[in-house]
Amino acid sequence: MRCGAVERGLGRTAVGSLLAQRNRAADLVVQSYSGADSCVMAKSTRIALLSVAVAVISVLGFVAPSQAAPPGRIDPRPSTAELARKLDELQRRSHGAIEVSAIGKSNQGRPVWSARVGDGPLRVLYVTQQHGDEPLGTVAALEFLREAGVGQSRYQRWLRSQVTVDIVVRANPDGHELNWRYNYAPDAAPEYGEAGKGYDINRYHDPAVAPENNPATEAGLIQRHYAEFQPQIVVDYHMQGRYVDGGGREITASLMWPTNRGVTPSNLELAKQVSVVAQRSMTEGGANVSQYPGGDYQGIARNAYGLRGSVLIELSDMGSQHEQAQIDSALRSMSAIARSAADGSLRMINPAEADAIPPRGEPVPQAAAAGTHSD
Ligand SMILES: [Zn+2]
Helix, strand or coil, X not given: CCCCCCXXXXXXXXXXCHHHHHHHXXXXXXXXXXXCHHHCCCCCCCXXXXXXXXXXXXXXXXXXXXXXXXXXXXXXXXXXXXXXXXXXXXXXXXXXXXXXXEEEEXXXXXXXXXXXXXXXXXXXXXXXXXXXXXXXXXXXXXXXXXHHHCCXXXXXXXXXXXXXXXXXXXXXXXXXHHCCCCCCCCCCCCCCEECCCEECHHHCCCCCCCHHHCCCHXXXXXXXXHHHHCCCEXXXXXXXXXXXXXXXXXXXXXXXXXXXXXXXXXXXXXXXXXXXXHHHHHHHCCCCEEECCCCCCCCCHXXXXXXXXXXXXXXXXXXXXXXXHXXXXXXXXXXXXXXXXXXXXHHHCCXXXXXXXXXXXXXXXXXXXXXXCCC
């Protein structure tokens, strides 16, 4: 990709576990995402929640099978058991700065983890991997936790005193293990999702639906967690297909703020400011960022949690050789959003700069046949 080698700081993950991922990696074949676009139905109901939701969607796909990451590189797809081990290790190494807890269990009984770092007054919520086959935000989150929570540097202590960053790390563990988009609910006939598989979690955040009535279990967990944490900013990390911009250069990530009509102007402004911070930070790492043409439906997290402003960021699925750079790109956005919220620079940004982010262009020809993700 043209986002020249941004692997700075990526060599810290222990690689001892990587060999264990060989078999898992072999299961990761090219997916068909057909039907995804049909999920983006525009339903304009009033949104009742308040927050800044930033959705980061990254498209990672076309994984080369049977290749463990070489030493010094981050395992892009830790198993859910391995993820739990890594979170526990981060918690221990942070000496109290990182708190890991389960916000509930998936339909197959796997814990859905929240990891929280800092205790400052500004509350930021990141959500990763609502779609099980969009994994890279999850490992970027682990790197962010390490960067912000393990250590006692002056910057780290300052950051933690200003912000509380909570991350729902791998919202859809069943979908990850099954390597599909949906949760696990094979007997359901979901309005959004796929019969025989499960629900599309990112269509079930509608604030009009109470968590206890939410048919998509993991979405209900996030709704409850959101209500308890009451973040000012929410960023949702996903992955999309491959696209070019108007000049033919490949898009490495796309982002979008809430587009539901229930979002107030001031909250939309904050969402656009978050979008600009994300775009700038990723661009500094070599990314080529566009707007994301997402839907208005209020069940999408970007909209549902977006009354104070929300942003969606999608990383493009550029193949296995670009995964480390894409992880770093997502990490850059996580770090920059937290830092800019902490030092106040976020609110100094002209939100109109977000409107100047170019639209996403056409699919890369060889990738078009594989279909597209959405939100
Ligand atoms: Zn997604």
